[in-house]
Each structure stands twice: as C-alpha cells, then as structure tokens.
Amino acid sequence: MTAENSTRGTIPPRTGWAILGAFGALIGALVAYAASSGQASPAEIAGHFTASVAGAICLGGLVYLLITACPDERGVLDPFTFRAHLLIERIAPLWFISALAMVVVQSAADASVPPGRVLSSGLLGSAVGASESARAWVVVAFCAAVLTVALRLTVRWDWHVALMIPAAVGAVAVPVTGNAGQGADHDYATSAMIVFAIALTVLAGIQLTTALIPAEPAARRRAGAVSAMAAAIALPYGALLLFLMAGPANIVDTGYGRLGMVFAAALSSVLLITLRQRRIDHDRIGLAGAALPPAIGALIAVAAMSAMAVQTAPRLLAEEPSIWDILLGYELPGPPTVVRLLTFWRFDSFLGVAALALAAGYLAAVIALRRRGDRWPIGRLVAWLGGCAALLLATSSGVRAYGSAMFSVHMGEHMTLNMFVPVLLVLGAPVTLALRALPSAPPGELPGPREWILRLVHSPITSFTSYPVIAFVLFVGSLYAVYFTPVFDTLVRYHWGHELMSVHFLITGYLFYWGIIGVDPGPRRLPFIGRLVLLFAAMPFHAFFGIATMTMTSAIGGNFYRGLALPWVSNLNDDQHLGGAIAWGSSEVPLIMVVVALVTQWARQDRRDGVRADRHADAGYGEDELEAYNAMLRELARTRR
Numbered sequence: 099m100t101a102e103n104s105t106r107g108t109i110p111p112r113t114g115w116a117i118l119g120a121f122g123a124l125i126g127a128l129v130a131y132a133a134s135s136g137q138a139s140p141a142e143i144a145g146h147f148t149a150s151v152a153g154a155i156c157l158g159g160l161v162y163l164l165i166t167a168c169p170d171e172r173g174v175l176d177p178f179t180f181r182a183h184l185l186i187e188r189i190a191p192l193w194f195i196s197a198l199a200m201v202v203v204q205s206a207a208d209a210s211v212p213p214g215r216v217l218s219s220g221l222l223g224s225a226v227g228a229s230e231s232a233r234a235w236v237v238v239a240f241c242a243a244v245l246t247v248a249l250r251l252t253v254r255w256d257w258h259v260a261l262m263i264p265a266a267v268g269a270v271a272v273p274v275t276g277n278a279g280q281g282a283d284h285d286y287a288t289s290a291m292i293v294f295a296i297a298l299t300v301l302a303g304i305q306l307t308t309a310l311i312p313a314e315p316a317a318r319r320r321a322g323a324v325s326a327m328a329a330a331i332a333l334p335y336g337a338l339l340l341f342l343m344a345g346p347a348n349i350v351d352t353g354y355g356r357l358g359m360v361f362a363a364a365l366s367s368v369l370l371i372t373l374r375q376r377r378i379d380h381d382r383i384g385l386a387g388a389a390l391p392p393a394i395g396a397l398i399a400v401a402a403m404s405a406m407a408v409q410t411a412p413r414l415l416a417e418e419p420s421i422w423d424i425l426l427g428y429e430l431p432g433p434p435t436v437v438r439l440l441t442f443w444r445f446d447s448f449l450g451v452a453a454l455a456l457a458a459g460y461l462a463a464v465i466a467l468r469r470r471g472d473r474w475p476i477g478r479l480v481a482w483l484g485g486c487a488a489l490l491l492a493t494s495s496g497v498r499a500y501g502s503a504m505f506s507v508h509m510g511e512h513m514t515l516n517m518f519v520p521v522l523l524v525l526g527a528p529v530t531l532a533l534r535a536l537p538s539a540p541p542g543e544l545p546g547p548r549e550w551i552l553r554l555v556h557s558p559i560t561s562f563t564s565y566p567v568i569a570f571v572l573f574v575g576s577l578y579a580v581y582f583t584p585v586f587d588t589l590v591r592y593h594w595g596h597e598l599m600s601v602h603f604l605i606t607g608y609l610f611y612w613g614i615i616g617v618d619p620g621p622r623r624l625p626f627i628g629r630l631v632l633l634f635a636a637m638p639f640h641a642f643f644g645i646a647t648m649t650m651t652s653a654i655g656g657n658f659y660r661g662l663a664l665p666w667v668s669n670l671n672d673d674q675h676l677g678g679a680i681a682w683g684s685s686e687v688p689l690i691m692v693v694v695a696l697v698t699q700w701a702r703q704d705r706r707d708g709v710r711a712d713r714h715a716d717a718g719y720g721e722d723e724l725e726a727y728n729a730m731l732r733e734l735a736r737t738r739r
Contacts, residue, residue, distance in 0.1 A: 113390055114310055120394045121151065124401040135353055137409035142207050145200045146272075147404040149238065151302070152193035154400060155310075156245055157265040158303010159186040160258055165324055166317040166544060169255040173553065180253065181311045187249040193268070194242035197235050205232035234275040241268030256557035269299040274594040277343050277411040281419045285427040285502070287342045288593040289448040294335035298365075298403065301328035302396035305368065309389035316544055318388065322372045325392070329369040335447070336361065343411035352412050361402035368395040425662050426503055427593065433666035434500045434507055442496035449600055450494040457486040460528065463535035474531065478617075482526025488519045493600060502596055503662055505654060505670070509647075509677035513684040515600055516573075520607030521615070521688050525695060529555060529618035555620055566613035566624050566632055573610035574639045576602065581647070581654055590655040610636075615695045626700040633692060637685065644682025648675045 128147055129140040159182050167179040175183055205225035206213040216225050226232045241264040248261055270292050278284065278291035304325040308318055340349065340358040349355035371392045422429045431442060460482050464474050491497060492514045501511035529551060536548040545553075554560055562568060580586050580599065589595030612620060614629045624632065653659060653670040660670065667673050 116390055117306065117309055117393055117397070120397055124397055128401055128405055131405055132408075135409075137353070137405075139203070139207055141203050141213065142200075143405060143408050145196055145203050146408055147401055149193060149196040149200055149235075150299075150400050150404055151306070151397065152189050152196055153238070153242070153265070153269050154299045154302035154396075155189045155306050156186050156193055156242070156303065157262065157269050157296075157299045158301070158305070159189070159307045160262045160265055160303075161300050161324065162304050162307045162317075162321055163255070163258045164262070164550065165320050166313070167255050167258075168544060169553075173254040173256055173557070175253050175255060175258075178312060178314060178317065182307055183249065183253060183258070185307060185311055186245070190242055190245040190249055194239055194246050197239040197242050197268075200235040201226060201232050201239060204235055205229045208232065230275045230279075231272065234271045237271040238268045241265065241271070256553060256559055259554065259557075260559050266296055266299075270295045270594075273407065274592075276407050277414060278339065279592060279594065280411075280424075281414045281427075282417060282423040283342055283427050284423075285444055285593045286447065287339060287427075289446050289450075289597065290335050290338050290342070292448045292594070292597065293451070294332055294339060297328045297332040297335065298399065301325050301332060301365075301368065302400050304328070305389075305393045305396040309393035320544060322375060326369055326372045329365055329372065333362070333365055333369070336365065338447070343413055345413050345416075348412040348416075354406055354409060354412055357402045357406045361399050361406070364395050364398040364402065368392045368399065371395065421661070421663070425591070425658065428499070430500065430503060430664070434496065434504065439496035439500060439507075440491075442499050443494055444499045446493045446498065446597075448597060450490055453486045453490040453493070456489075457483055460486075460526065460531065463531050466535045467531075472534065474534075478526050478531070481522045482528065485519050485522030485526060488514060488522065489604075492519065498596070502590075502593070503659075503664060504667060504673055505659065506673045506677040506680060508590075509680045510684065512599070512603055513681060516603035516607040517685055517688040520604060520611050521691050521695075523608060524611045524616050524618075527617040529620070533619075555618070560620065561622070564609050564612055564620055565622065566610075566629065569606070569609040569613050570632055570636065572606045574636055576606055577639070577643055581643075586655050587657060590658050611692065615692055615699065617699075626696065626703070629696060630693075633689070633696070637689070640685050641682055644678045644680075647678030647681060649678075650674065 125144050125147060128143045132138050132140045132143045163175070163179050163182050163186075166182075168176045170176070202213050202216060202222065205222065205228075206216045208229040208231065209216065209225050216222050226236065244264045245261055248257070252258075273291045273295040274288050278287040304321050308321045313321070336358075340355070340362075344352065344355045344358065349358060375388055375392075417423075420429070428444060431438060460479070464479055467474050492511050497507065497511050497514070501508040532551055533548060536546070536551070538548055539546040563572070580589070580602075589599055612618070613623055614633055616623070623629065647654070651671070653674055656670055659667070659673075
C-alpha cells in the first residue's frame with residue numbers, strides 16, 4: 099500500500115471522540131426519557147442501548163471483515179482489516195459485561211424489585227428462570243463470551259465468518275422474546291423481527307466500524323453499499339413491525355409510535371446519506387465528514403429501538419389475547435385437511451422470503467449464463483426451484499400453521515425440511531452455478547463474492563462439518579437430541595423455536611446429502627459404494643426414531659399441547675403415534691430420489707472413466723508408458739554395470 103493511501107485511511111482522533119460524545123448524549127437522553135415516562139428504569143434502558151451498540155459493532159465489524167478483507171494464502175487478515183479485528187476484540191468484552199449486567203437488571207425489573215435486592219437475596223437464579231427476557235440476555239452473554247475468547251485465538255478470515263453465527267444469535271435473542279414474541283400475530287412479528295434485528299445491527303455496526311478505523315476508499319465504498327442494502331431491508335420490516343406492535347391509530351398518539359417515527363427518520367437519513375456519498379469523492383469531503391453523519395444517525399436509530407424495546411407495545415395493552423393468540427399467535431379454522439394445509443397461509447417473512455430470494459437469485463444466475471452463451475442443465479434448475487417451492491410451502495402454508503400446533507403435522511414439516519428440500523437444493527448445484535456466473539475480481543481489487551465462496555467452500559470449517567461421517571452424525575444425532583431431551587419442550591413453545599428448528603433441519607440435511615449426491619465442489623467424498631452404505635446406514639436410525647415415538651407413553655412437548663387444547667386432538671398419544679408413523683414412512687420418497695441420483699452419478703462416472711481410458715489407448719498412451727518403463731529398466735541396468 100502506498101504512503102498516500104495510508105495517509106488517506108487515517109482517522110482523525112476527533113471522529114472517535116465525536117462518536118463517543120454522541121453515544122453519551124444519547125444515553126443521557128434515554129435516561130431522561132425513562133425518568134419522565136416511567137416506561138422503564140434508567141438502568142434498563144441505558145444497559146439495553148449499550149449492549150445493542152456493542153453487539154452492533156461486533157456483528158457489523160465481522161460483516162465489514164467479510165466484504166473488505168484481502169487475506170493471504172493462509173487466510174490471515176491484511177493489516178487494514180486487522181484493525182477491524184482489534185476493534186471487535188476490544189468491544190466484545192464490553193458486550194459480554196453489559197449483557198451480563200442486563201441479566202440482573204432485567205430479572206429485577208420483571209420481578210419489580212431493585213437489582214441489589216435480587217443479588218443480595220440469593221434468588222437471582224429463580225428470577226432469571228421466571229423472566230424470558232433475562233434468559234435471552236443470558237444467551238447474549240454466552241454469544242459475547244464466545245466472541246471474546248475466539249477473537250483472541252484466531253486472525254483467519256474464515257473463522258471470522260464462522261463467528262458471525264454467534265454474533266447474529268446474540269443480535270436477535272432479546273428482540274424475539276420482547277414485544278414481537280407476544281400476543282396475536284406474534285408469528286408474523288417474530289419472523290419479521292429476526293430479519294429486522296440482523297439488518298439494523300449490521301447497518302449500525304458497519305457505519306460505526308468505518309467511522310472508528312482506517313479504511314481505504316474501495317473498502318469504504320463497499321461497506322457503504324452493504325449498509326445501504328441493510329437499511330433498505332430494515333425500513334420495510336421496521337414499518338411492518340410498527341404496524342403490528344402499535345397499529346395505525348397509535349403511531350402519532352403514543353410515545354411508542356413517536357419513537358418509531360424517530361427511528362424511521364434516522365434510518366432514512368442514514369440511507370440517503372450513504373447513497374449520496376457513493377456518488378461523491380471521499381477525498382473531497384474528508385474521511386470524518388463521510389463517516390461521522392451516518393454513524394451518528396445509526397446510533398440514533400439504535401437508541402430509538404432500545405427505548406421501544408423496554409416498554410410494552412400499545413397493541414398488547416389494548417387487546418385481550420386468547421390462549422391460541424398467546425401460544426400460536428393466531429386461531430386455526432378447524433381440524434387439518436388437505437385443503438386447509440394448502441390454503442391456510444401465514445406467510446413467513448424470514449424463511450418464506452428466503453425461499454423466494456433463493457429462487458430469484460438462481461434464476462438470475464441462469465439467465466446471466468444463457469446471455470453469455472453458456473448452458474445450464476434444466477434438471478438442476480427444476481430441482482432447485484422445486485426445493486424452493488417446497489421450502490415456501492413448508493414454512494408459510496397450513497403445514498407450518500398446523501405444524502406449530504400439532505405434533506403429527508410438525509413431523510411432516512420436519513421431514514420435508516430435513517429430507518426432501520435439502521435433496522432438491524443439493525441437486526441444484528448452487529455453488530457450481532455461482533462460480534460460473536459470478537465474475538472474478540480484477541487484479542489489485544478487493545475480493546468479491548466469487549472469491550468468498552471459494553474460500554468458504556475450501557475452508558477447514560466447511561471441510562470438517564460437511565465430511566460425510568461428521569454430517570451423518572449431525573444428521574442423525576440431532577434428531578434424537580431435539581426430540582428426546584427437554585430441548586423440544588422449550589422450542590415448541592415459541593415461534594423463534596420453530597424458526598430455529600427449521601434452519602437446523604435444513605442445514606444438517608443439506609450437509610448430509612451434499613456429501614452423498616452433491617455436484618458442487620466441497621468436502622472429500624467417499625467412494626460411491628461408501629456413500630451408498632452411509633445412506634442406508636441412516637435408515638435404521640430413522641426407523642428406530644419413528645418406532646420409539648410411536649411407542650412412548652409420555653407425550654413429547656406435552657405441556658404445550660395440553661395447554662393449547664385443540665378440540666380435534668382428544669388424545670396426544672394418538673397424535674404422536676401418527677407423527678411417529680409419518681417420520682418412519684416419509685423417508686421412503688427422499689431415499690428413492692437419492693438412490694436414483696447416486697446410481698446415475700455412479701454410472702456417468704464409470705462412463706467418463708471408460709471413455710478416458712479408450713482415448714488413452716487410441717492415442718497410444720499405453721505403449722508410451724510401457725516404453726518409458728522399459729527405458730527406465732535399461733538405464734538402471736546400465737548404471738549398475
């Protein structure tokens with residue numbers, strides 16, 4: 099890097115002090131708001147804001163590392179992005195400490211006692227157990243602790259990408275247990291909150307990271323593009339959440355609604371400033387002038403969201419929810435039928451949108467290839483679109499609506515997401531398509547999506563988790579770990595739990611089938627006979643799971659299902675027996691698909707090997723090799739003499 103670029107990337111000290119001053123001023127404003135409104139304690143609102151900002155820098159900083167790093171051959175970060183690593187490394191302990199403090203503050207607030215009394219009484223454990231929000235802060239503290247330790251141990255790019263998972267979990271843990279997870283339509287609100295919380299956290303984190311560390315102009319431009327994309331996602335999802343939580347009538351007349359308007363104004367300002375700065379020479383306006391306004395705007399947006407998070411949403415105060423609203427978020431029209439499973443839709447703005455986005459991205463890549471004159475197998479296109487359609491159906495139709503209320507339908511949803519959808523997605527070969535459709539980064543430029551995919555596919559983390567034996571253990575073992583432990587009793591109670599199970603089933607299924615019938619480059623695969631053996635080895639475990647579920651005397655998730663008290667489910671054991679039968683019998687169709695695909699790939703490989711051998715023979719390669727071997731023997735005999 100030239101001296102000019104190095105000087106250009108220097109951050110004036112006043113920029114950091116300005117952000118710190120804005121942070122302090124916002125804490126003061128939040129404390130004053132809490133004292134005047136009586137909606138929350140000053141410690142609760144200040145702690146929530148501090149933890150949110152620290153979490154934003156951690157997740158947003160990791161995203162910044164992903165999109166701007168130029169790692170060497172070993173994957174070690176370059177000097178400029180290493181400064182982002184140092185920033186996250188220093189902020190992660192603050193995130194951990196603030197989250198740990200919020201465990202005490204939140205449990206005390208929910209118990210309506212001072213925090214000191216909770217600590218001195220020795221009842222902190224009981225208070226945390228009685229507070230969903232306090233338990234969520236425990237999860238945040240755990241995620242922050244993982245980042246704190248891991249960042250001390252690695253400077254590799256791929257490990258930073260992997261650390262985005264606990265950072266994202268920490269970003270959504272508290273929001274999904276707050277207002278979004280309560281009352282009527284909380285299934286809509288929870289799904290929207292997952293996307294919204296991640297988008298807002300990434301936006302704020304990238305803006306703060308670019309303002310606090312040196313950055314080259316190319317890195318700042320790329321970071322600005324990603325933050326603008328995050329803002330464009332957060333705005334409509336935030337509007338949807340404001341509508342669900344406050345309603346149109348309470349936007350202007352309540353403090354909650356006015357805070358929502360402040361948030362919208364701040365986020366819109368960040369988006370407009372970022373888009374405008376992309377068309378302006380950063381050297382002309384100066385680094386401080388470019389980075390400071392959107393960073394402060396992001397801080398204001400996070401402050402507004404923190405103030406909204408610690409008070410009860412107006413809609414929850416105005417409505418008297420039924421037991422179905424509390425447990426499901428909606429009322430079911432009657433017993434499940436084929437028509438209702440297909441027509442009673444509750445669109446999932448998280449996984450449903452993901453299914454549509456995956457289909458649209460795949461189609462765009464295929465069209466790009468065809469415009470370039472390249473062909474793409476129609477079978478792979480059909481398989482991918484079929485997998486996306488099945489994912490949309492399983493997460494947004496009556497299958498999900500009734501699956502959240504009945505064990506039998508849930509098991510059908512589980513098998514679809516774990517065994518049917520991954521098979522179709524794997525056969526679509528998305529990595530191969532992306533590598534063919536995406537352009538390579540020009541020499542001297544920052545790595546692009548194509549380079550990121552190559553690094554991730556060949557990283558040690560991916561190689562380990564996708565190795566057939568490891569993927570087999572995850573695929574089979576998680577089945578028993580979820581349903582035969584208290585884990586399911588917790589997850590089935592909340593909509594975020596259903597979302598987590600869905601994501602888990604998709605990932606473990608994809609990793610397993612990737613190693614068996616995958617076309618994409620990736621893990622070291624077993625020989626075809628070994629893959630066939632591994633595939634059939636999974637069958638007894640699914641059969642035993644189905645039989646065990648059918649013969650159990652206790653109901654899995656019984657407390658939740660008994661509390662729901664569906665009038666058409668008179669006996670939970672009978673419904674569980676049906677679910678076990680579905681789990682046992684539903685693996686047949688995916689198995690047939692996988693066996694056909696595997697045998698077809700095996701036959702094609704044998705055909706290619708035969709053609710290659712014939713070409714070698716026709717070209718006389720075999721005679722050449724024999725002559726070379728004889729020449730070697732003659733030379734050995736000559737030297738011995």
